[in-house]
Amino acid sequence: MQPRDEDLVALARNGDHRAFEELVERHKQKAYRIAFDFARDREEAKDLSQEAFLRAYTHLGNFDGRSGFYTWFYRILVNICLDYKRRKKRTFAEEFNETVESQVEPSHVSQKPPSPDQQVLAGQLSRKVSAALEELPPKQRTAFILKNNQGLSIKEIAEMMQTAEGTVKVHLHRAVTTLRQILAEFA
Amino acid sequence: MHETSTSVACAQFEEDLVLYYYGELGGGERSVVENHLRGCEPCRFYLKELESILPLTVKPDEPPEAFWDDYTREMRRKLTEIKGKKSWWQGLASFFQPWVIPVTATAAVAILALTLTLGKGFWSTKETPQNDEAFMEILPAAENLEFFETMEVLDAMDLLEYIGSPIKGSV
Numbered sequence: 001m002q003p004r005d006e007d008l009v010a011l012a013r014n015g016d017h018r019a020f021e022e023l024v025e026r027h028k029q030k031a032y033r034i035a036f037d038f039a040r041d042r043e044e045a046k047d048l049s050q051e052a053f054l055r056a057y058t059h060l061g062n063f064d065g066r067s068g069f070y071t072w073f074y075r076i077l078v079n080i081c082l083d084y085k086r087r088k089k090r091t092f093a094e095e096f097n098e099t100v101e102s103q104v105e106p107s108h109v110s111q112k113p114p115s116p117d118q119q120v121l122a123g124q125l126s127r128k129v130s131a132a133l134e135e136l137p138p139k140q141r142t143a144f145i146l147k148n149n150q151g152l153s154i155k156e157i158a159e160m161m162q163t164a165e166g167t168v169k170v171h172l173h174r175a176v177t178t179l180r181q182i183l184a185e186f187a
Numbered sequence: 188m189h190e191t192s193t194s195v196a197c198a199q200f201e202e203d204l205v206l207y208y209y210g211e212l213g214g215g216e217r218s219v220v221e222n223h224l225r226g227c228e229p230c231r232f233y234l235k236e237l238e239s240i241l242p243l244t245v246k247p248d249e250p251p252e253a254f255w256d257d258y259t260r261e262m263r264r265k266l267t268e269i270k271g272k273k274s275w276w277q278g279l280a281s282f283f284q285p286w287v288i289p290v291t292a293t294a295a296v297a298i299l300a301l302t303l304t305l306g307k308g309f310w311s312t313k314e315t316p317q318n319d320e321a322f323m324e325i326l327p328a329a330e331n332l333e334f335f336e337t338m339e340v341l342d343a344m345d346l347l348e349y350i351g352s353p354i355k356g357s358v
Contacts, residue, residue, distance in 0.1 A: 017270065024262050028255070036248050046254075050262055054269055129244050147209055149245050154211050172209075173202040176237065183240050 005069035013060050020060075023069070024053050030150075031077055037149040038081035038141075040130050048084055052077035071159050078146075078160065082138045125186055132182040136175050143168050144175035196233035197223070204230060208237045 003011075005026070011019035031052060036045035056063075056073050063072050133141055142161060146152045147168075154172075158165045196204055200223055206212050207220045224231055 017266065020266065021263065024266075025259065028258055028262070032250075032258070033248075036246070040246050042248065042250060042254075045248075046258060046261075050258070050265060053262060054265055057266060058269060125243060126246060129246070133244070144244075148241055154206075169202065169206060169211075173205045176205045176241070177201075179244060180236060180240055183243060184236070186240065186243055 006065060009060060009063055009069050012057070020057055023073075027070070027073060028053075031073070034074065034077055034145070034150060035081055037145045038078075038085060040126075044084070048080055049077065052080050055080065067159060071156070075160050075162070078142055082142065085134070085138070085141075125183075128183065128186075129179075132179050135182070136178060139163075140171045140175035140178070143171035144179070147172055194229055194232040194236055196230045197227060200227075200230055201233070204234055205237065208234060208241070 003022075005023060008019040008023050012023070028049065031049040032045055035048040035052070036042065039045045039048055052073065055076055059076075063069065133144075136144065139161065143157055146157045146160065147154070152160070154165050154168050158168045161168065200220065203212060203216060203220050207217065212220060224234065
């Protein structure tokens with residue numbers, strides 16, 4: 001039988017390096033995907049999710065076991081992603097404006113083959129979605145990404161965001177309303 | 188950011204329609220929404236719009252297997268680095284274990300109490316010579332004062348004698 005996450009945490013706290021590596025193996029894909037939903041860039045998502053693991057490792061002493069390791073760790077991850085977004089917001093807005101004006105793919109997605117109309121449209125949509133998500137207040141963005149992209153339940157999101165389920169529903173509804181208005185032309 | 192016209196759902200059902208789309212409504216609430224949808228075209232259209240727009244917001248990404256191998260390797264290297272950094276400051280931090288602070292505080296209080304108790308005699312022996320020295324400086328001055336006081340009395344006697352003598356002289 002596989003040890004529970006919490007057992008691995010206990011071992012890691014006692015200096016068992018391998019136990020923490022096992023936790024990384026278990027959660028790396030999920031962590032990466034959440035980070036990717038925030039960053040929408042592969043390398044940045046990798047860096048952000050790894051940073052979350054490192055922060056969790058150095059703060060294992062703060063894990064009190066009241067929530068599961070999963071909830072605790074993903075809370076750290078989401079906070080790191082939101083911080084990153086805050087730092088990047090200005091840079092991203094500038095980059096977005098430039099690319100929309102010139103109708104050229106931004107550098108971080110330049111590997112896509114250029115030209116056909118559908119790909120141009122897909123690129124426009126992707127940028128528009130990124131910009132739309134950027135417009136959302138952090139709590140709405142978090143609730144939306146965790147529900148829409150990750151398929152977490154409202155209850156899980158509420159635990160992760162340390163708030164009431166009703167509040168998560170309100171954030172989700174507001175996020176959907178905003179995105180629907182911005183992306184209506186692609187419907 | 189420009190807005191494009193969107194369908195308008197019944198205000199009291201809008202939030203429930205979002206939750207319905209995500210499968211987050213319980214049995215009773217779901218039935219209410221489904222009954223409403225049967226008779227409300229704007230709400231049906233709103234739901235269709237959610238179904239066409241919201242999936243577009245997910246950017247697909249399937250990294251290759253090599254990516255995950257790199258991920259694990261990098262993670263191990265970073266953990267090893269952080270473990271190396273941890274070891275020196277953990278040694279320092281271990282000094283500040285919870286039991287160290289009260290023990291240090293108790294020892295400090297004990298040392299202070301002993302210093303005050305035993306050190307009292309030490310300080311007083313040091314102060315005495317200083318007082319004596321001061322006294323020895325004051326003593327000659329006091330002796331001189333007595334001398335001057337005696338001299339004053341003699342002066343007064345001379346004065347009385349002097350006062351008496353002219354009367355004699357005048358007679």
